[in-house]
Amino acid sequence: xxxTIFLSTVLALSxxxxxISFKEAPPAERVMPQSGKILSFNDAIKDARECVVNISAKKxxxxxxxxxxxxxxxxxxxxMPYGRVMPRERIQQSLGSGVVVTSDGYIVTNNxxxxxxxxxxxxxxxxxxxxxxxxxxxxPKTDIAVIKIDAKGLKxxxxxxxxxxxxxxxxxxxxxxxxxxxxxxxxxxxxxxxDSVGINQYENFIQxxxxxxxxxxxxxxxxxxxxxxxxxxxxxxxxxxxxGIGFAIPVNMVKRVATQLIEHxxxxxxxxxxxxxxxxxxxxxxxxSKEGAxxxxxxxxxxxxxxxxxxxxxxxKVNDTPIxxxxxxxxxxxxxxxxxxxxxxxxxxxxxESVTAKLAKFPESAIEGGQSSGGFVEGLSxxxxxxxxxRQMGIPEDIEGVMVTDVKPESAADKAGFMxxxxxxxxxxxxxKRVGDVRRAMKKYPGDKRVYxxxxxxxxxxxxx
Numbered sequence: 001x002x003x004t005i006f007l008s009t010v011l012a013l014s015x016x017x018x019x020i021s022f023k024e025a026p027p028a029e030r031v032m033p034q035s036g037k038i039l040s041f042n043d044a045i046k047d048a049r050e051c052v053v054n055i056s057a058k059k060x061x062x063x064x065x066x067x068x069x070x071x072x073x074x075x076x077x078x079x080m081p082y083g084r085v086m087p088r089e090r091i092q093q094s095l096g097s098g099v100v101v102t103s104d105g106y107i108v109t110n111n112x113x114x115x116x117x118x119x120x121x122x123x124x125x126x127x128x129x130x131x132x133x134x135x136x137x138x139x140p141k142t143d144i145a146v147i148k149i150d151a152k153g154l155k156x157x158x159x160x161x162x163x164x165x166x167x168x169x170x171x172x173x174x175x176x177x178x179x180x181x182x183x184x185x186x187x188x189x190x191x192x193x194x195d196s197v198g199i200n201q202y203e204n205f206i207q208x209x210x211x212x213x214x215x216x217x218x219x220x221x222x223x224x225x226x227x228x229x230x231x232x233x234x235x236x237x238x239x240x241x242x243x244g245i246g247f248a249i250p251v252n253m254v255k256r257v258a259t260q261l262i263e264h265x266x267x268x269x270x271x272x273x274x275x276x277x278x279x280x281x282x283x284x285x286x287x288x289s290k291e292g293a294x295x296x297x298x299x300x301x302x303x304x305x306x307x308x309x310x311x312x313x314x315x316x317k318v319n320d321t322p323i324x325x326x327x328x329x330x331x332x333x334x335x336x337x338x339x340x341x342x343x344x345x346x347x348x349x350x351x352x353e354s355v356t357a358k359l360a361k362f363p364e365s366a367i368e369g370g371q372s373s374g375g376f377v378e379g380l381s382x383x384x385x386x387x388x389x390x391r392q393m394g395i396p397e398d399i400e401g402v403m404v405t406d407v408k409p410e411s412a413a414d415k416a417g418f419m420x421x422x423x424x425x426x427x428x429x430x431x432x433k434r435v436g437d438v439r440r441a442m443k444k445y446p447g448d449k450r451v452y453x454x455x456x457x458x459x460x461x462x463x464x465x
Contacts, residue, residue, distance in 0.1 A: 041224060045172050045184060048226040050125050051100045051157035052219055054176045055109055055133075055147075057117035097175035097219030098122065098147065099228060101258065103154050108258050109218030110233055111138040111145040116409070122149050125182055137261030141201040141269070141334075143233055144254055146261045157220060160227030162250035165189055165206065173210040173232055173246070175219025185211035187244075194247060195327035201381070202269075202334050203327065205247040206230045212246030221248040230254075256335060270336040270359035273302020274309065275436065276326045280387050289347050292316040293329035297436065307344065307357035316352075317345035326386070333359065377464050379411020380404060380418055382435050393421075399454060400433050401425040417462045419455065426452040 033039045096113035100106070107122065114120050120133040131149035138145035169189045177183050187210030194205040208221065212232050221230035230248030260267045275297040284290055292314040298304045315323050318332040319342055336342055338361040345354050382402045385395065389403065404422040407413050424432050427441035428449055441449070451462045 041172070041186075044224055045174070045222060045226045047155065048157055048172075048220055048222045048228070049174055049182060049184065050155050052125065052174045052176075052182065053098045053100060053107060054123040054181070055096045055098045055107075055113055055218060056121045056123075056130075057096070057114050058119040058121075059117050095176060095215050096217045097215065097232070099218070099220045099231065100154050100156050101159070103152070103156050105149040105151045105154060106136070106258075106262060107133070107147050107149065108231060108254055109145050109147060110231065111140050111143045113218045114138065114145050114147060115140070120147055122147070124151075124154075137265045137267075139257050139261065139267045141267070142249065142253060142257050144231070144249060144257045144261070146258050157222075158225075158227045159251055159255065160223055160225070160229045162206065162229045162252045165192060165223075165229060165250075167192060170224045171208055171210055171229065172222050172224075173208065173212050173216060173219065173248075174222065175212075175216035175232055177211075177213035177215040180215075183216075187211070190245075195325075195331070202253075202331055204250055204253060204331050205233070206250055208246050208248060209244040210246060211244075212248075216246075253335070268338055269334040269362040270338055270340065270342075271303065271362040272309075272333050272357060272359060273299040273304040275299075275384075275434070276315075276329055277384070278325045278386055278388060279314065287314050287347055288350050289314055289316050291322070291324045292347065293323050293326045296434075303357040303360050307355045309344070309346070309355060309357070310348070312348070314347040315344060316347055317343075319343050334362070338362070377411075377413040377416060377418070379408035380413035381406035382424070382438065384434050385423070395423070399423060399425070400431070401454065402432055402435050402438060404453075412464075416464050417460075418453075421455070423454040424451060425454050425459075 096109060098107040098109035098113070101108050114135055115138065117135070120135060122131045122133045123129070124131075131151060133147040133149050136146040136148050167189050171187060171189055173185045173187070175183065187208050189206060190209050191207040194207050195203040206221065206229070208230075210221070212235050216232045217234070219232045220228050221232055223229050229251050231251070231254050232246065232248050234247045236243065236245040236247075257267050274295050276293045277296050279287065279290070279292050279294055283294060295304075295309060295311055295313045295315065297311055298309055315329050317323055318329065318336075321328075321332050323329050323332065333342070336359055338359050341356055341358045343354055343356055345352065347353075381404070383389075383405045385399075385401065385403055389395065390397065401423040404418050404420055404424065407418050407420055424438065426432055427438065428445045430437060430441040430444065432438060432441070448463050448465050451464055453460050453462060
């Protein structure tokens with residue numbers, strides 16, 4: 001039987017010898033790692049596994065009684081007893097992981113593992129003994145927390161250098177996924193310097209395809225030597241399970257934050273006093289440099305103003321650290337303690353200049369790079385919409401406003417009805433385009449204010465004081 005095969009494509013151009021040449025890879029021999037032996041990383045990660053603990057955090061949550069249950073007719077109809085109705089209380093329990101960093105019991109984990117917990121319990125590897133832990137300090141901006149247990153002679157993990165990581169490096173994620181106990185997964189470093197993920201205020205994530213699942217949070221990401229190079233923090237998923245996109249906080253950031261938490265109980269961030277934006281394709285046409293952070297505004301009486309920075313300056317370097325975008329500048333300034341002088345290299349009118357600024361302490365009400373609520377509503381974090389956020393979240397160009405990035409549970413913002421992902425588009429008669437507009441609107445309209453939001457394409461109205 002004769003068969004005819006039709007090719008689905010036709011080459012419109014025929015290549016002849018000499019028109020194009022390819023760089024051919026030399027032949028390679030396939031070999032066994034070592035004949036008759038098993039390839040294993042057990043010895044490399046054996047010590048690291050003994051430094052990763054299980055964490056159980058408990059929080060008592062009071063459930064308010066619905067107003068209908070207070071109605072006398074309702075209570076009589078359902079034969080409910082009279083008298084004062086007490087709010088019910090339930091226990092919320094979360095499971096996570098932590099990493100022992102000192103032999104006398106200091107443990108690093110994620111802030112979201114222990115946040116607002118009434119009790120924190122720790123179980124060491126290969127042990128059933130449960131320790132009650134004390135929260136030494138936590139930093140929501142980086143999602144790092146330090147807890148301590150009363151124990152001596154613990155095995156502390158070896159710490160590596162996350163700045164020396166390369167894409168493609170072999171890594172292992174160690175933790176307690178889904179509460180099943182100690183587990184190790186293997187993968188590679190998929191990418192470095194991931195920011196604008198929308199998880200933390202200060203982001204510089206290691207991306208990995210090593211399986212990170214719920215319960216792995218706060219666990220160790222180690223290299224093939226078993227040295228700690230990151231703290232597992234989050235995953236991107238549609239199913240709730242690992243899809244091969246996990247994020248870890250670089251250990252160099254962890255060391256800096258953990259040290260301040262242990263020594264001072266809090267983290268102080270350097271403050272410059274500017275509103276900043278990424279260098280968009282349109283803006284690239286008016287600057288010689290193709291990377292940097294554009295200064296949109298300089299606040300009064302701030303280090304930036306005293307140093308002579310101006311609106312329109314393009315920041316391309318802080319000390320010796322190159323600045324690629326707004327997140328780089330925010331992370332670079334935030335990583336330097338207040339009171340330090342920094343050299344800031346800028347492009348101004350197509351000329352490269354340098355200024356020196358003495359950083360101040362980051363004020364709680366400051367709007368650095370469009371972050372924070374600026375005193376708008378307690379428990380609410382806002383951020384200016386960027387082109388990157390629009391692309392990642394599919395926000396149309398005709399929608400203007402500021403993004404709600406975080407709502408603290410049980411806060412005034414939570415009670416008012418705000419949700420992460422909401423876009424505030426108007427307050428009373430004031431159209432909102434940037435975070436600064438929110439602050440001005442709050443001063444302009446006293447008392448209760450109508451706040452219009454865009455929630456997944458639907459316009460809603462909230463009332464705030």
